[in-house]
Amino acid sequence: MRTGIATVCLSGTLKEKMQACAIAGFDGIEIFEQDLVTSPLTPEDVRKMAADLGLTLDLYQPFRDFDSVSEDLLAANLRRAEAKFKLMARLGMDTILVCSNVASASIDSDDLRVEQLGKLAALAVDHGVKVAYEALAWGKYVNDYEHAHKLVEAVDHPNLGTCLDSFHILSRNWDTTPIQAFNPEKIFFVQVADAPKLSMDVLSWSRHYRVFPGEGQFELAKFMGHVVRAGYTGPVSLEIFNDVFRQSDVERTAVDAMRSLIWLEEQSAKWLEAASDSGVGGGAGGTATGGTQAPGRRRYPMELATLPQVTEPAGYNFAEVRAADTKGLETVLGQLGFEFNGRHRTKAVQLWSMGHARVIVNETAHLEGDTSAEDASPAIAALGFDVDSPVIASARAQQLKAPAVPRKSQANEEVFQGFAAPDSTEVFLCQGTSDGTAAWTREFGEGLEKPAAGPSAVIDHVNLAQPWQHFDEAVLFYTSALALEPQPFAEVPSPTGLIRSQVMATGDRAVRLVLNLAPLNQQRKTYQEHIAFAVDDLVATARDCKARGLEFLQIPANYYEDLDARFGLAPDFLATLKDLNLLYDRDADGEFLHFYTATVGSVFFEMVERRGAYDGYGAPNAPVRHAVQYDHLQHR
Structure with a gap:
């Protein structure tokens, strides 16, 4: 053609x-x-x-x-x-x-x-x-x-x-x-x-x-x-x-x-x-x-070329956050219940895990190639996805003009196939396994061939901010390079105006990636982004986090009055939600419970529990989260 x-x-x-x-x-x-x-x-x-x-x-x-x-x-x-x-x-x-x-x-x-x-x-x-x-x-x-x-x-x-x-x-x-x-x-x-x-x-x-x-x-x-x-x-x-x-x-x-x-x-x-x-x-x-x-x-007379064929990712393998000072991140991850698995034997990175949810903390001064980063505060830097064939998937991405971002590896270390997304997030393709394990974890500490002990958890979704001039580019990039399907987009009210939110997902929802259009006056790596982890029992998880001193995002009492009016929840359950700063949503398919941590740099974390076949993200609660975070930002 x-x-x-x-x-x-x-x-x-x-x-x-x-x-x-x-x-x-x-x-x-x-x-x-x-x-x-x-x-x-x-x-x-x-x-x-x-x-x-x-x-x-x-x-x-x-x-x-x-x-x-x-x-x-x-x-x-x-x-x-x-x-x-x-x-x-x-x-x-x-x-x-x-x-x-x-x-x-x-x-x-x-x-x-x-x-x-x-x-x-x-x-x-x-x-x-x-x-x-x-x-x-x-x-x-x-x-x-x-x-x-x-x-x-x-x-x-x-x-x-x-x-x-x-x-x-x-x-x-x-x-x-x-x-x-x-x-x-x-x-x-x-x-x-x-x-x-x-x-x-x-x-x-x-x-x-x-x-x-x-x-x-x-x-x-x-x-x-x-x-x-x-x-x-x-x-x-x-x-x-x-x-x-x-x-x-x-x-x-x-x-x-x-x-x-x-x-x-x-x-x-x-x-x-x-x-x-x-x-x-x-x-x-x-x-x-x-x-x-x-x-x-x-x-036909016009010949149409095709690309190396790949299936959609089987799930998240890891998420990586970079910062010059990682103490705040380490504290929050520990309070969430993540286990520290040691530092890499040759790289300045740490591994934290909870079940199959893995977070790499990169002790790097700044994001390589990200000239928009004015400081070295914590920011999401990379995502790892489980795929059937990393080499084939990487070849497809490169034919789609995605710039390669190889990582230096020494002998007996996992070689990741990687490329850069439009917002500078690095995407790494990992060899998927049937049991969700990752061979590269053996390069940390004593080795983690098996999931870490503790609560069962997976990365439920990741929310990335996109620069205003590259939002449409990002949608096409994740569609074409990773076979994610765009879902109907939503507009969420916030104190800075309407925020356009575009969900990209696999058919089975093993990967959910949310792209938010960052406000014009904020660069992508300074606008808040987050990683959400799914657990089986959010109430128990929240109580454990509270006992460990986690700083929850403080939800106003007005929210719980409105919640009671909308859903008529049992008084004891409503009191539990309010005591633990949990948010709640319900639709015809199921229920959704979640809470947020305070923000560290431009990153915060979310813990969620999906009940039944609930497939959303608690959209009615998003304006509450935006308003509280905005208020905190104005007063710090």
């Missing part, structure tokens, strides 16, 4: 954008007109630079409001088009995007549109240009891709084709099945964009809220499957209008963009295979393969 991206997707100058696209590995780019107009580079400079960077110049865009106009305006539009055609010759480009007219003064006549598009195509012949006609979702009279395609077919000119843009199609909920019957020679260009499903006017939605594939809710794999079935072989190019992306680091955004196309290519291949297996036939562009190919299976 040939990959492309429109320069409008990125921040910076045209030169910076082109360099970033080359670094990210794109095959080609679309030149957005404003980027060229505002650049000091001449068209010849741009052409040479693209060649030097190994980039093709695939599309010049946009050319607006051409069709459905009066004769005098048509003459002006043709003069404008010819000027752009001459400019494209200097750039060495041969395809231009022409959008359907959005002007209210335009004329509603398909016959007129066919006549005028025909004149444009005839003019394009003289300059060696192909015209890709696109139906804008808010076009005045042409807002449906099938309508645009019918106009192209009616003109019947080799220099006029259609541009298929996933946003304009899927934002209007148009069925994409007809695409597979299109003549591929009439599909001149394909643009893709994802988006969250929002209730707003489609123009504003398009201009501000598009995201890269995998970061929204559109069925892009199905869209691309139908494009592939049609026999299209041209570029698949990103066109993303997003306020955040255009304020973010250009190289990082370009890498995120490339990752999204790699992911989309794989998902499209999977969709095609599943559709073939279900007996859904191919389109006109596909030719059947021979041999032992399954009935209905097709091979």
Whole structure:
């Protein structure tokens, strides 16, 4: 699959954008007109630079409001088009995007549109240009891709084709099945964009809220499957209008963009295979393969690459917290009931465990590579996941542009496969075992081939704060690299405003990862994050913690009055909750008990007990936690 991206997707100058696209590995780019107009580079400079960077110049865009106009305006539009055609010759480009007219003064006549598009195509012949006609979702009279395609077919000119843009199609909920019957020679260009499903006017939605594939809710794999079935072989190019992306680091955004196309290519291949297996036939562009190919299976002119296949993680292997001064962390872990298992024989790290829940305390001055960390206070630095094959999973992540973060290991020490997540958290892939043990624990103290004695516990979930400019990137990263599935996101009230919370999880909930959008005025590693541990009996655990002197997050009495009003709990049980600063929630599937510790640096811990099939996180209690933590922060 040939990959492309429109320069409008990125921040910076045209030169910076082109360099970033080359670094990210794109095959080609679309030149957005404003980027060229505002650049000091001449068209010849741009052409040479693209060649030097190994980039093709695939599309010049946009050319607006051409069709459905009066004769005098048509003459002006043709003069404008010819000027752009001459400019494209200097750039060495041969395809231009022409959008359907959005002007209210335009004329509603398909016959007129066919006549005028025909004149444009005839003019394009003289300059060696192909015209890709696109139906804008808010076009005045042409807002449906099938309508645009019918106009192209009616003109019947080799220099006029259609541009298929996933946003304009899927934002209007148009069925994409007809695409597979299109003549591929009439599909001149394909643009893709994802988006969250929002209730707003489609123009504003398009201009501000598009995201890269995998970061929204559109069925892009199905869209691309139908494009592939049609026999299209041209570029698949990103066109993303997003306020955040255009304020973010250009190289990082370009890498995120490339990752999204790699992911989309794989998902499209999977969709095609599943559709073939279900007996859904191919389109006109596909030719059947021979041999032992399954009935209905097709091979298409566009070849879609896939990645090393991995299953979702089986669970958390460990969580790591780094700090220059670890005394506060050691105290809290001991009060929670974790057992100190000694220091590593060659590294400045400690191991603490409770059942299968393991916490590594790294006695390091600062987070490597995290320039946002202003101090060395405790912060979550790494997560370990149990996977079937760490080597294969690591290879997949690296193909998805995840930077490797190897750790130095000496003889007879576990070699972890690792890479960095968008928020700088290090992700390590560990060899999963059926009994939940970890061989690397033998490198600490006397060795812990078996789980530590004490209460049964596992890591239930981890809550990570994400920088505002990389939140969508993180969702795609964990989806594509770790096979976690995004759940419906929530917005939680706090004293600093609404906090967007996105849960990523495995199907069996063995891994639950919560991504919170950090406030704009707080960097990721200074905003509070936490690790939650699940136990069988939270009341007994809380009493033990209290006896050991644990500082609980103090829950206001008003909360318990409201709790009683909502659930009508037994007086003794309510008194126990209040005495131990426990929070409670209940739904149709079960009950949830939990408590929080005070914060150490930017880290705090949560202990939870899930009763029945409760699958949430105590969302009604989140505003209470945020308010209490905010109050503590203001008064310390």
